[in-house]
Amino acid sequence: MKGALKGSRITAVGLVAAAALWIVSGYLFPHDTSHGNAAPRPSEAAAQKKFRVSVVDTAVQPHSRKLVLSGRTEADKKVVIFARTNGLLEDLRVRRGSRVKKGEVMAILKVEDREALVMQAKAMLAQKRIELEAKRRLLLSNAVPKLELDNLEAQFKVAEAAVATAEAELGRSIIVAPWDGIVTEVSEVGTAAFSFTGKEIVKMVGLDPVLALVEVSERNAARVKVGTTAEIRLANGLTRQGRIRYVSPSASESTRTYRVEIQMDNPDYLIPDGITAEATIPLEPTPATRVPRSALVFASSGELGVRTVGEGDKVGFVPVSIVEDEQSNMWLAGVPDGTRVIVQGQDFVREGNVVEAVSATAAQSAQR
16 A cells, blocks of 8 residues: 555656656747747838828918908098077977988078178178269269279278178078988977077988998008908998098007098998997918818927928928918918828827828718
8 A cells, every 4th residue: 555655656756847847948948939920020010000190282372361350330420510600590400310411401590680781781782883883984084083993992892792791691590411411419499599609509420431440450450451342240230341441550559459440331321320340351362271270289399380291201290370260270371382281190190200191081081
C-alpha cells in the first residue's frame, strides 16, 4: 500500500516538472510569429485612421452688405401759422385732420377798415395821376417850372406805395395754406371778439414726401451714400422704397452717431408722422466668401477662422473677418479664392492632420 502511494507522488512531481519546463522554454526559445501576427507598419496605420471631412469649394465675389437701422418717420415740413395783422376771427374753414392744398383759404380775419384804407389809397393815387398829367401839359407850354413837375412825380410814387401797402395789409387777413398738407392744430378761440395779432391760428404738416430718420454708427457712416435706394419697413405693416437725401457730416455729441434722412413718396398719406421704421440700406460691394455658419471655428489662440484642406490633404487654418451675418450662412473676408473649406468634421481635426476630404454635396447624396 505504501509503495503505491509513493509511486503516485513521483508521477505527480514529474508532471509538475514537465509543465514548468514547457513554460520556461517559451521564454528561453521564443517562436518566430512574424508571419502570423505581424504589427501594422506606421504608414499603414495612418492610412487606416484618416478622418473623413466634408468640404466646399469657395469663390470670392463682390457682396453688398445690407445695413439694418431702426428709427422713425418725420414730416418733411411742419409750420405754425400766425396772424400777421390785427382783427377778429371771422371764418375758420379747417379743423384737425383737414387736408388742404397749396393756396387754399384756411381762415379769414374780419378787418372792415382795411378795405376802406385800400379805397382811400386808390383814390389818392387817381388824384395824383390826374394832377401829374395836367402838370406835364403845362410844362410843355412853359407855364410851370420843372421843379413842380418833379415834386408831383414823387407824390405820385408815394401814392402808388400807399396802395400796395393797403392791399398787402388787407391780404394778411386771409390765411392760406403754404403747401399741401394736413392740419394738426387749430385755434380754440372760435369767432369770439379777440385780437389775433401774432397769435397762433393753425398748425400743419406736409407728409408728401415723408422722411425716415435713422442713426448710423461711426464705423459705417462713410459707407452710406446720398442717392442710395433703401427699403423701409413700418410698424403698421407697410413697406416702401426711399432714397437717401442727407447724411449728416457731424456726429451727435451724446450717441456719436450720424443722422441719415431717407425720403419716401406718400401721396396717399398712409405713412404718419412719428411711426417706428426699419431701414435696410445696401452698402458698397466688398470682396467676400460665402460659407455655412457652422464652418466657423476658433483656433487655439482664440482667433476666429475656418479650417481648410490644402495640398496633400493637410488641414490648415485661415483667419477671417465677418462681412455679414445671415441666418444660415456667413459672408467672410480673408478666405483666398478656390479654398476648400471644411464644413463637417472641422471640430475633430487640427492643423497638420492628414484627412480624407469629400465634397459636401456628395456626402449629402450618400446619406440619402
